[in-house]
Amino acid sequence: MTETVPRPTLEAVAARAGVSRATVSRVVNGSDGVREPLAERVRRAVDELGYVPNQAARSLVTKRHDAVAVIVAEPETRVFADPFFARQLRGISKELTAHDNQLVLLLTEDRDDHARVGRYLAGGHVDGALVFSLHIDDPLPELIQRAGLPTVFGGRPDWNGGPDGVVYVDSDNRGGARDAVRHLLGLGRSRVAHITGALDQTSAVDRLDGFRDVMADADPRLVVEGDFTAACGEWAMRELLDRCPGLDAVFAANDITAAGALRVLRERGLRVPDDVAVVGFDDMLPIAEQTEPPLTTVRQDIEEMGRLMARLLLRDLDRTTAPDESGGTPSGVILPTTLVRRASA
Amino acid sequence: MTETVPRPTLEAVAARAGVSRATVSRVVNGSDGVREPLAERVRRAVDELGYVPNQAARSLVTKRHDAVAVIVAEPETRVFADPFFARQLRGISKELTAHDNQLVLLLTEDRDDHARVGRYLAGGHVDGALVFSLHIDDPLPELIQRAGLPTVFGGRPDWNGGPDGVVYVDSDNRGGARDAVRHLLGLGRSRVAHITGALDQTSAVDRLDGFRDVMADADPRLVVEGDFTAACGEWAMRELLDRCPGLDAVFAANDITAAGALRVLRERGLRVPDDVAVVGFDDMLPIAEQTEPPLTTVRQDIEEMGRLMARLLLRDLDRTTAPDESGGTPSGVILPTTLVRRASA
DNA sequence: GTGAAAGCGCTAACAT
DNA sequence: ATGTTAGCGCTTTCAC
Numbered sequence: 001m002t003e004t005v006p007r008p009t010l011e012a013v014a015a016r017a018g019v020s021r022a023t024v025s026r027v028v029n030g031s032d033g034v035r036e037p038l039a040e041r042v043r044r045a046v047d048e049l050g051y052v053p054n055q056a057a058r059s060l061v062t063k064r065h066d067a068v069a070v071i072v073a074e075p076e077t078r079v080f081a082d083p084f085f086a087r088q089l090r091g092i093s094k095e096l097t098a099h100d101n102q103l104v105l106l107l108t109e110d111r112d113d114h115a116r117v118g119r120y121l122a123g124g125h126v127d128g129a130l131v132f133s134l135h136i137d138d139p140l141p142e143l144i145q146r147a148g149l150p151t152v153f154g155g156r157p158d159w160n161g162g163p164d165g166v167v168y169v170d171s172d173n174r175g176g177a178r179d180a181v182r183h184l185l186g187l188g189r190s191r192v193a194h195i196t197g198a199l200d201q202t203s204a205v206d207r208l209d210g211f212r213d214v215m216a217d218a219d220p221r222l223v224v225e226g227d228f229t230a231a232c233g234e235w236a237m238r239e240l241l242d243r244c245p246g247l248d249a250v251f252a253a254n255d256i257t258a259a260g261a262l263r264v265l266r267e268r269g270l271r272v273p274d275d276v277a278v279v280g281f282d283d284m285l286p287i288a289e290q291t292e293p294p295l296t297t298v299r300q301d302i303e304e305m306g307r308l309m310a311r312l313l314l315r316d317l318d319r320t321t322a323p324d325e326s327g328g329t330p331s332g333v334i335l336p337t338t339l340v341r342r343a344s345a
Numbered sequence: 346m347t348e349t350v351p352r353p354t355l356e357a358v359a360a361r362a363g364v365s366r367a368t369v370s371r372v373v374n375g376s377d378g379v380r381e382p383l384a385e386r387v388r389r390a391v392d393e394l395g396y397v398p399n400q401a402a403r404s405l406v407t408k409r410h411d412a413v414a415v416i417v418a419e420p421e422t423r424v425f426a427d428p429f430f431a432r433q434l435r436g437i438s439k440e441l442t443a444h445d446n447q448l449v450l451l452l453t454e455d456r457d458d459h460a461r462v463g464r465y466l467a468g469g470h471v472d473g474a475l476v477f478s479l480h481i482d483d484p485l486p487e488l489i490q491r492a493g494l495p496t497v498f499g500g501r502p503d504w505n506g507g508p509d510g511v512v513y514v515d516s517d518n519r520g521g522a523r524d525a526v527r528h529l530l531g532l533g534r535s536r537v538a539h540i541t542g543a544l545d546q547t548s549a550v551d552r553l554d555g556f557r558d559v560m561a562d563a564d565p566r567l568v569v570e571g572d573f574t575a576a577c578g579e580w581a582m583r584e585l586l587d588r589c590p591g592l593d594a595v596f597a598a599n600d601i602t603a604a605g606a607l608r609v610l611r612e613r614g615l616r617v618p619d620d621v622a623v624v625g626f627d628d629m630l631p632i633a634e635q636t637e638p639p640l641t642t643v644r645q646d647i648e649e650m651g652r653l654m655a656r657l658l659l660r661d662l663d664r665t666t667a668p669d670e671s672g673g674t675p676s677g678v679i680l681p682t683t684l685v686r687r688a689s690a
Numbered sequence: 691g692t693g694a695a696a697g698c699g700c701t702a703a704c705a706t
Numbered sequence: 707a708t709g710t711t712a713g714c715g716c717t718t719t720c721a722c
Contacts, residue, residue, distance in 0.1 A: 007469060009698095009699055009700085010699065010700060010701095011699080011700095019708075019709085020708065020709045020710075021699090021700080021701090021709090021710095022701080022702085022708070022709060022710080022711095023707090023708060023709075025700070025701060025702090026701095026707095026708090029701085033707060033708085034707075034708080035707065035708090038707085038708085050467075052464065052467055052468045052469070053468075053699085053700075054405070054469065054698085054699050054700070055401075055468065055469075055470050056400075056401045056402075056404035056405045056410070056698085056699080056700090057401075057405050057698070057699035057700040057701090057714090058699080058700055058701075059401035059700095059714090060399070060401045060402050060405055060698090060699080060700070060701090060713095060714045060715065060716085061699090061700055061701045061702080061713080061714045062700085062701070062702095062714090063714085065401070067449075070450075074435075083428060083431075085430075085431045086428075086430045086431060089450065089452070090419075090452060093450065093451075093452040094452075097452075097458075097461065102449055102465075102470070103449065103450045103451075104412075104447055104448065104449055104450075105415075105434065105438065105448045105449075105450045106438075106448075107434070107435060107438040107439075107442075113442075116442065119397065120447075122395075122397055123397040123398075123400065124352060124397070124399065124400075125400050125447070230631070230634070230635060256631060259635055260635075263635070263637075266637075286575070286601060286631070286632060287631060287635075289575070290575060290604055290605075290608070290632075292608075292611075292637060354714095354715055354716085355715065355716060355717095356715080356716095364692080364693085365692065365693045365694075366693085366694095366715090366716080366717090367692070367693060367694080367695095367717080367718080368691090368692060368693075370716070370717060370718085371691095371692090371717095374717085378691060378692090379691070379692080380691065380692090383691085383692085398715085398716075399714085399715050399716070401714085401715080401716090402698090402714070402715035402716040402717090403715080403716055403717075404698095404716090405697095405698045405699065405700085405714090405715080405716070405717090406697080406698045406715090406716055406717045406718080407698090407716085407717070408698085
């Protein structure tokens with residue numbers, strides 16, 4: 001199975017084409033300055049021999065790897081309960097592939113993993129890193145920053161430490177939340193409640209802020225803290241109903257939570273949207289489309305987010321000898337969200 | 346940001362420890378034959394300098410990369426509609442990490458990607474490959490086989506081509522399906538229908554076979570072909586109800602399909618499980634637990650599947666100079682499934 | 691047990 | 707425009 005067909009080297013190609021290794025290298029790397037007849041001969045030799053450059057040898061001298069690490073912190077299993085992760089990866093993969101870069105995936109769970117990742121990054125295997133720093137106070141960002149690798153974050157990092165030019169891509173969580181609440185208000189609702197996400201993630205905080213932007217003077221009992229899970233959506237909905245039986249709308253921090261809330265509303269005999277209107281966040285398809293009734297929610301373009309992260313990083317990598325440090329690099333890029341109307345509100 | 350702190354080399358460590366490069370190399374690679382006092386001195390030098398071996402240089406001579414490719418074919422977006430993918434990756438990642446191997450992720454969508462993957466694999470960047478070949482007739486398996494890399498498949502490949510010792514890991518789809526149907530029978534149901542998955546995937550075929558194992562003489566109209574989607578679950582359920590109004594149970598090829606079927610049953614005023622019992626497959630948590638009523642389903646341990654794939658591959662890679670070719674390598678490993686009882690059946 | 695030296699396959703000056 | 711040459715940082719015989 002593992003037969004050892006020694007792959008042809010530059011040398012072999014050179015011999016076959018009757019030129020020097022340098023010339024072959026030039027042709028292979030597309031640097032101009034090789035005249036056509038010769039170049040053609042080299043190209044033929046290359047595919048007659050099925051030559052493929054040895055990346056290790058190349059990296060050894062160029063110090064480039066054409067590979068970037070994608071680091072996903074997933075202390076909770078939340079990442080794995082939803083299809084986000086895959087979408088993001090797909091976006092990243094597409095962009096990376098288009099630029100001939102490899103995607104090295106690093107999944108981390110506990111602190112041991114952090115050390116490992118730090119070592120890996122410091123080990124110079126990759127040219128840059130894409131990081132999903134899910135939680136506030138995560139030690140990962142600092143570790144990475146210290147490794148001195150160009151990095152782009154997915155989701156606004158809670159980078160208290162320094163107002164430096166951290167590059168990140170995020171959805172407009174705050175704006176999306178405002179849209180959701182305004183939509184509810186536009187429906188004539190006035191007692192709008194909010195079930196938050198896990199407040200150790202900036203996305204949850206931002207959505208809460210968005211809610212407050214619109215509902216500045218709302219009864220504080222209309223806000224209950226959740227954690228993005230369905231179980232918590234149920235619990236929170238019950239709590240809400242007990243506290244404020246008169247509420248007529250709920251904005252949940254994500255679709256899963258909204259699904260939980262929906263179930264409790266049904267169980268209590270309340271009709272959606274007639275008695276209580278519900279809006280979610282994410283537009284996580286398998287969930288949002290299949291709740292009863294289908295969920296009105298705030299969509300974020302998760303794949304585009306991944307693609308953009310990769311694009312930003314690659315651009316950074318291309319300015320090899322950093323001409324201007326903080327030049328035109330926006331430190332944060334916020335992607336717009338859109339409200340998707342279904343039956344629940 | 347990208348400051349160029351030239352990393353210490355073996356040479357540097359050797360100098361600091363007052364030994365030769367060879368000795369440092371031996372210590373770093375844990376090969377015995379270096380006496381304690383010396384070894385200790387080397388180790389100190391290593392972490393005083395924060396030395397990390399240069400993988401490219403190492404690969405250049407060892408021809409090992411300590412990296413494996415994970416190839417996910419996803420012509421459909423199905424992969425991205427469910428959390429499978431993430432679970433599988435997690436299992437793989439854990440195992441690889443434990444053995445200091447890197448995970449290079451290759452997502453493919455169309456035939457261009459196939460060529461690219463073929464080139465990459467042939468390019469000798471990785472030591473082996475883990476492949477999720479989702480569809481029958483997928484050209485990927487052959488491409489990979491030709492690259493001559495040790496490979497393990499996720500899901501039984503439809504390897505008509507050759508009865509060679511293809512290594513794969515799969516769930517016991519057929520057995521699980523049998524369990525599901527028997528459970529339904531045990532509930533006293535007699536007119537059990539089946540909504541199949543996309544029959545160009547072996548998992549769907551195997552589940553159908555399992556159904557038939559138990560319902561050998563069932564009315565053929567009780568089987569309708571689906572494609573693993575919810576939309577199709579709805580459509581198929583309607584079709585089924587029209588064809589055989591008397592049916593009293595449904596086994597759906599996966600949970601998403603089952604969710605669709607459930608919706609139609611409710612819409613038609615049929616009660617679950619009283620009038621019609623429903624069983625799904627996968628135990629995809631965010632779905633199965635949240636349907637109305639919660640879904641009885643067949644669980645597969647998807648993370649373990651990933652872990653096992655990685656383990657099998659690594660074992661293969663370790664027998665560097667293949668002592669016995671087809672020795673003890675099982676060509677296929679089937680993981681058991683378990684029936685999870687909830688309210689729907 | 692330890693060191694010296696020869697490459698691994700490639701790129702990038704530097705010559706020509 | 708093309709060839710020559712010197713490494714990149716490491717492992718691995720082979721001497722000692």
